[in-house]
Amino acid sequence: MPKKALGKGLEALLPKGNQKEAQALIEIPLDHIDTNPHQPRKDFSAEQLEELAASISDSGVLQPIIVQQQDQRYIIVIGERRVRASRLAGKTTIPAIVKKYSPKNFLRLALIENIQREDLNPIEQAFAFKAYMEQFKVTQEELAAQLNKDRSVIANTVRLLNLPPVVQDQLRLGAISAGHARNLLSLKEPAEQIMLSERIMKESWSVRETEQFFKKARRKRAKKAPSKIKRGDPHLNAVREQMIRYLGTKVTVVPNNRGGQIIINYFDEQDFNRLVDLILK
Structure with missing residues (x-):
């Protein structure tokens, strides 16, 4: 079944068509290539792109990208970083393999290619997990099994999307870590989450220091809580x-x-x- 292929890597998702066709390389003009609308990756390190661009200037693109043709243009399936770096290096074309996928396989491959990357930031990974589960109607348990991960990894990552946008941006930029962010989720009020995240950054708290802060706060709040406002007011x-x-x-x-x-x-x-x-x- 297609779902089990995810744990085997991207090659398991590629159609088993004509092998000669699969290996045929063509040079595609970079200005004929569009990004994948289903690409969950939004942030690309400028420094890493500069390094890749320098490598491409010296040695060219060593691994072709994979694209799908749409009308007179091409959509990136795998290789957006190489496309960006090639443009940065001043190249006008890029080696590519043109493949044809069903809409379902096209989306599946685009999402899983990013989910399996180690350098995604936690928010990008959370969006990728959520998009995959919604599109293919799988549970956290099923996705965890397909990716050979614990279900708690999927659950804790997706929960990060419950944080306020400003805190998500801090996490996306690396100002706070996923460990910090998971502690912030124990606060119910977005204003409190924002305030604490700013304090974490300002005082350079480690994740351990953040955990100790919350433990101390929970002990203080363990006393009898006052009655709440009536919902009817x-x-x-x-x-x-x-x-x-x-x-x-x-x-x-x-x-x-x-x-x-x-x-x-x-x-x-x-x-x-x-x-x-x-x-x-």
Whole structure:
């Protein structure tokens, strides 16, 4: 079955057609080549592209790209980095193998080619996992089996997409690691996740230091939690959300018959001082 081929590498997904045709190389003009719309990889290291471009300038493209023809143009199936680097090197053509895939195999190959790369950043990998599962209707368990990975690896990676976009960008750029990000997922409020990620970067926390911070915070919160706002009071909920966004921490509003309490959480002395400055400003 096609699904089992994923663990065998890309060659297992290629059609078993005419071998002469499969090995036939042609030079394709670079300005006739389009990127793959299903390519989950969005970030390409400028430094690595420069290095590859220098290599291509000296020795040419050593491994042809694989493309599929569409009308008078070609879509990249495998080899977008080589195309980008060749353009950077000033080349006008690139060696390529032209293949024809069904729409399903075309998407499958494009996704799995990226999933199997070791240099994808965690967000790119999360998007690739999610796209593959949605397109081919497989579960996390099935995808894990096909990739010879633990299901927890798939689950923890896809969960990173629940982080706010600004934190995803920090993870994509390498400002924080996947280990940092998984700790941030234990916070329910996006404002808290953003605030903590900025603190992680500012204070250069290791993943271990981040874990210790959260353990300490959980111990402090283990005390009896105050009652929550009634769901039927949209005004109080809206005000609470505004306060959370402004203060960047958890805020609890506890109304009673005549008044109530506003409870503002802080993590440590430094966070307390930050909140005091915000409130007194």
